[in-house]
Amino acid sequence: MPSLIERVAGPRRAGTRAFHETERGLEGVNGPDVPPHNETGVIGWGTSWRMQGYLLMARHTGRPGYAERLAELIDQVLRARDDVRGVRDFRGRSLPVWSSAHKFTAASAVLCDTDGRPALHLTVCPPHARTAKVTVAADGDRHFRVTVTGPGRADVEVTGLSLDPLDERRADRVLYAAYEQRTAVTARLVPADRPASGPRRPRPGVFALRPAMVPLAAQTGMITYPMAGLARLARERPGAVPTSVRRRVDGYLDAVDRALRVHDEQWGTTDDGRGFYRWLPDEPVSFAGAELPTNEFLAMGRTAVQLAVVTGEDRWRERAAATARALRGDLTVTDGAASWPYWPGFGRVYRGWQATGDPKTDGSDVRPSYRPVTVPEDVTHALIDLDFLCLYHDAPGLPEVFTRADMRAVANTFTRHAVQRGGRGPRLRHDVGGRGRRGTDREQVYVTAWLPLRRWSREVPRLVRAVRPPAPPAPLMGVDSYCAALLAA
Numbered sequence: 001m002p003s004l005i006e007r008v009a010g011p012r013r014a015g016t017r018a019f020h021e022t023e024r025g026l027e028g029v030n031g032p033d034v035p036p037h038n039e040t041g042v043i044g045w046g047t048s049w050r051m052q053g054y055l056l057m058a059r060h061t062g063r064p065g066y067a068e069r070l071a072e073l074i075d076q077v078l079r080a081r082d083d084v085r086g087v088r089d090f091r092g093r094s095l096p097v098w099s100s101a102h103k104f105t106a107a108s109a110v111l112c113d114t115d116g117r118p119a120l121h122l123t124v125c126p127p128h129a130r131t132a133k134v135t136v137a138a139d140g141d142r143h144f145r146v147t148v149t150g151p152g153r154a155d156v157e158v159t160g161l162s163l164d165p166l167d168e169r170r171a172d173r174v175l176y177a178a179y180e181q182r183t184a185v186t187a188r189l190v191p192a193d194r195p196a197s198g199p200r201r202p203r204p205g206v207f208a209l210r211p212a213m214v215p216l217a218a219q220t221g222m223i224t225y226p227m228a229g230l231a232r233l234a235r236e237r238p239g240a241v242p243t244s245v246r247r248r249v250d251g252y253l254d255a256v257d258r259a260l261r262v263h264d265e266q267w268g269t270t271d272d273g274r275g276f277y278r279w280l281p282d283e284p285v286s287f288a289g290a291e292l293p294t295n296e297f298l299a300m301g302r303t304a305v306q307l308a309v310v311t312g313e314d315r316w317r318e319r320a321a322a323t324a325r326a327l328r329g330d331l332t333v334t335d336g337a338a339s340w341p342y343w344p345g346f347g348r349v350y351r352g353w354q355a356t357g358d359p360k361t362d363g364s365d366v367r368p369s370y371r372p373v374t375v376p377e378d379v380t381h382a383l384i385d386l387d388f389l390c391l392y393h394d395a396p397g398l399p400e401v402f403t404r405a406d407m408r409a410v411a412n413t414f415t416r417h418a419v420q421r422g423g424r425g426p427r428l429r430h431d432v433g434g435r436g437r438r439g440t441d442r443e444q445v446y447v448t449a450w451l452p453l454r455r456w457s458r459e460v461p462r463l464v465r466a467v468r469p470p471a472p473p474a475p476l477m478g479v480d481s482y483c484a485a486l487l488a489a
Helices: 004-025 042-061 064-078 171-177 217-236 249-261 294-311 314-330 382-394 404-418 441-456 459-467 478-488
Strands: 107-112 118-124 133-139 143-149 156-161 185-189 205-208 267-269 275-277 332-334 337-339
Touching: 004 042, 004 478, 042 064, 042 217, 042 478, 064 217, 107 133, 107 205, 118 143, 118 171, 133 156, 143 171, 156 171, 171 185, 217 249, 217 294, 249 294, 275 294, 275 314, 294 314, 294 382, 314 382, 337 404, 382 404, 382 441, 382 478, 404 441, 404 459, 441 459, 441 478
Parallel strands: none
Antiparallel strands: 107 118, 118 185, 133 143, 133 205, 143 156, 267 275, 332 337
16 A cells, blocks of 8 residues: 555555646647737636746745746736736726737727718627628618628518617617627617708728727736735745745735736625626626626725735735625535536626617627526536635635535535546536536546545545546646646645
8 A cells, every 4th residue: 555645645646747748748828938918818818827837836945046037927916017018908997907808808890971970879799799890771761771690690680770869779779779799789879969961871881890908907917926926925934935936025015916906996795695707788798797707806806815824914804705796696405416507696696687778778788688508517627626725715804705515515516516427537518507418528638627626525526536637638738737726735
């Protein structure tokens, strides 16, 4: 029988090897360097995972080289902020964050009239919004038609439109009435800046849609979390952080604080004290006016936990505890195993909403209505949930939210719900609900995210080893570095 040291050291050595092999294998936008901007979300959803991986390796090995490499990545990431690059978001602001566009935000086109003046601001929500095209053509003597087409999308055609604000076929109102959830085309009439010599008509043609630049709270949380974590490591284990890096920690903390404050207007709480971040109604994103998915506001919550520990400020303690209460409030325990939804159960998307007849009272400028979405959390985004759960539970000085029974219930989520037994061997399902479809090959890599719950279930390490593939599928991604680092912990 192998000794306890051998049983522990073996997986750790394998994890260390896997981490370095993954880092060496990263190519293109995934690494080894940091992209110069976050417009395609690579820093937010790729580099940030690598940074978390280096933080884990630094914490669990105590070797200063990991913290030094993490600091190098942080320095590159800080140079990619909007205000440093001189770029502006959809509101015209240049802020100390990392805005995204690409597939993450709604795409728009400003259609001009025949005099070249902006006449109709048309917006299309993801998915596949940025590759869509808008065709404008005459429809009889007085009206026009709009067609939105693109790969991966159902075509939309609306006829008999008018730019006359008094016409019963006023374009923005007709498009509002024709709104369909899967295609999500809306518009806003742009008033003429001077009287026209005759009926106002749009310029015909085919027009590209441009995705909006939006600072997304989830990505801000993902990027700042390892920065705040490095500051905490420098205070708790200074020997694991080189002196040259410790000198930069205060600057990193200032950058984190400034970035999180950009999203203060999005912070909210329920009557019973659960905290969350939301998209504002006028943000050009799919779910404007709704609360972020649980994993996304927990991404901000993780940074709040680190700041609470490092700074001791009540502001961050309260936000960390409030986001913890949001997750705790959505845990449903059945026969000792927990499940929770992808969207917060108290939120708009989980409950759905109906059009009121006026965008001003719909709560969203781009989504007049949406059917309820009550699906369980998936095993991919659960990586953030699980890390938040353990991070908060172990953080000193924070009010208790998760009990030992809660932690055992989530550990049982893995052993009873997330893993499908039988066949050629155990395999991760797609979600934590216990009835989800068989997970993809890539989703199997994420099994190591459950390892920190081994304290509450002895079965966890064995199942992780049984499920984990020998190598992640190509192409290698930043999250693969993080998952390997978890194995080394």
